[in-house]
Amino acid sequence: MKINQLSWLVGGPQGSGVDSGANIFSRACAYGGLYVFGKREYHSNIKGEHSNYVVRVSSELVRSHLDEIDFLVTFDPETLFRHIHKVVPGGVIIYDINQESITVDKIPTIDKPASKRIKSFLATNGVGYSVRDVIEYASRNGILTYGIPYVKLLEGLAERLNNPQIARMDVMINVMAVSASFALLQYDFSLVEKAIRYVFRAKKKVADLNVESAKYVYEYVLENFERTKYKLEPVRRNEVEMIIIQGYQASALGKIAGGCRFQSYYPITPASDESVYLEDNAVFEIAGDNGEVEKGSIVVVQTEDEIAAITMAIGAGLAGVRSSTATSGPGFSLMAEGLGWAGMNEVPVVVTLYQRGGPSTGLPTRHSQEDLLFSIYAGHGEFPRIVYASGDIEEIFYDAVKVFNFAERYQTPVIHLIDKAMANSIATVKKFDLTKVKIDRGELIEAFSDGIYKRFKFTETGISPRAKLGTENTVFWNTGDEHDELGHITEDHELRTMMVDKRMKKLELALVEISDEDKATLYGDAHAEYAVLSWGSTKGAILDAMDILEKEGYRFKFVQVKLLHPFPKDRVKDLIGQAKVLIDIEHNKMAQFGSIVRREILRDFDYYILKYNGRPMSLSEVYLALKLIFENKANKIQVLNNGD
């Protein structure tokens, strides 16, 4: 029996409810106190192309996905063909029994390279091209297969509810498939119902019907099919309260909690979900000084392009509000000039950069970490900026606050690096603790009456007291040209040097002031000989691999660098300590982070584990790649290529 350890995949054409099905599954598990990590893959397409969601469930913390699938939940043949090779022996396949005769070459959405790969897999294993062939092959290999007659079940439900229309409501098949898997997992149906009701909370009738159909399928499966060796059981959890949330939602909530009251954006995947969430929740509760409930709000503006998005956010920043924009690679490219203006005029502004595969449009809906160097160097000329990367959904929330503190304290643009993997993943995380959320507005002056106000006054730290537009006696000037203390244009050669030094000095201060924990975090054995260095969303797979490898006797430390610019060289050196072998893990071809570390600590990496196929690293891959290194069998560069 395998209890509370499951790697579950649901797939289907986009627009068929794969997302809501996975959402229901994840929530129902979370309602039972289980830990959940869900990874979403989708095409740049509205309807029809294949999408899938892998959800890992456990009674222990899970932070990454596995390539191996225990439960393959399908309602179209494409999902079966695309993922059959990942199902483990003893695993489970749920499929539509009425589609058994469909063959792989009759499915137009399976593109040529995928079709070739699938056919080669089938040929190698002596399997024909039809669903029936694949199911027979699976059975021969110890996989339990469950043919669900979705259409017949809909007809049965129509009869039971005395509503003939239901027989044609194939939009509910996603929920039926999910419910079938819960029946096979013998999971408490009341939690499934609760999750369905939640996901369809806006439409009571839809929720009722889906609950009815889920219940019908659940009963049908229990009556007609044998049990599997898998089981999910609710666990009692008395510790901290958990929430189930996606990365973009954590970022949006962090912005609200962190005092961001203005966001401008141009639609782009996968960044715009955050802005839409903010717009949807533009009015929220705040506490007055005496604890009374008041209203706070955020203005969200959808602009004509990303140039307007960043410049509008900067304009708002000048008026004194914490402001930001959220974008992805192509949009960020357009923001480069604005970023430089903000750097030149020392305006706090936050760019939340959801990395995806580039260059150009690249892989619009797929994961990457290719924009690190671009974040650090975007814009012509030299100006200070801070680049900060979160490693998981929980970090995103707290970091979304910190980046505003950095922006205001150092009066400079801050780029908060997130990525597609985190944006669209769903996970159970500790409920956000607002008592940990501190607001630091830096040298923001509320009033001024001390002679002539100089916006760019020379100071020891390089930071000049900042006034909002509209503050009496603080009229000032800004210009993208080099300027004097008042903000008027200058081309004076001596003033130029002083001003450049003034601006850049702020980064030295940031390196002194930002806490060690906020710069880089150490996990694992501090004295280990092997040190993995990484940044961003690889954290989950690395930590999960660490747990397994430690049990197998392989010890290593993991240095997660969060402050990527200015680079906390001393902190990173400290954390590397006496480690003899350095391993870089990241999601790009050029080992961008590795190149920064090499330059800063003057030491090369011994190994690189890289992936740039648009899919996040799985625990399976990271585990194997590290193990090869520990067993001294690895090449210097390992390129990972799993995906679906």
Next chain:
Amino acid sequence: MAIKIDEVKRLTLDEYKTDVHNDWCPGCGDFGILQSVQVALFELGIPRHKAVVFSGIGCSGKTPHYINVYGIHTLHGRALPFAIGAKLANPDLNVIVVGGDGDGLGIGVGHFVSSGRRNVNLTYIVYNNAVYGLTKGQASPTLKLGVKTKSLPKPNINDSINPIALALVSGYTFIARGYSYDVKHLKEIIKKAVLHKGLAFIDVLQPCPTYNDINTKDWYLGKDRVDPVTGKPISRIYKLEETGYDPYVHNPDDPNELNLKWIQVVEKSLEWGDRIPVGIFYVNEHISSYEERISDVISDYFSNPPAMQKISLKDGKTNVRLEHLLKEFSTT
């Protein structure tokens, strides 16, 4: 528009001027626009800290440095979105945007059009001299097809944009044209534009004495065509208000009236050459401002705008209560 006359003291006109050396060419039309903005601010009595002048890049971009209110000299073509950001963060600010024709109708034309859709309460003044002066006189988007100014190697092979008509179809709710050497007339237009609730556009004919040898001051004033009877030049420029022209949309519910107003604006906007109208072309006070549209969702937007919101408690912790938003993510 929310103008609060400073109760403390009324400023002098000089107090709206800075002592920054003005390096525009002698005789530049920009001087007249600068003066008109300064006089308008002075006559409206806007406190210095309540006014912000945004500019783009080029000769016109330097304008804010010469005016003693907040001056934000931004990027080429981007003055409007910068200004809109500031205005939406704090609607109490009086925002004037200035820029060249290349800035607003070339590199920034996307923002020009998109801003019309929003109708944010600010004033946008375009310095229209048909050339890119600071880069030595290339053709700007308002230079007519076939015209060859002295710095062009060949006649212009692009047709020109019609700024007035473009503003109209983009949704600007106050559209006017001024002439930079007629400060008395232009400052009145600017004052009306500032007081207008919504996005106001002023196209200012502004001769570039250095690079545009076609549309010169003398040309606008008709020095080339002297009245045989009086012996005086017949100015090409005439004032709409002196012809009984009515720019106002009176009844927003009458589609016929609106149609006629639009046709009237387009007709007037096409006049060029012998007779060039200045004055107010169009005013529609019946379109909601972007700020009003925001306040439909955020009811206390005007009294508690983004820039004025408190975001922390006395102890420095966030004042946000997230409980109600976190409910959506609850696992219990």
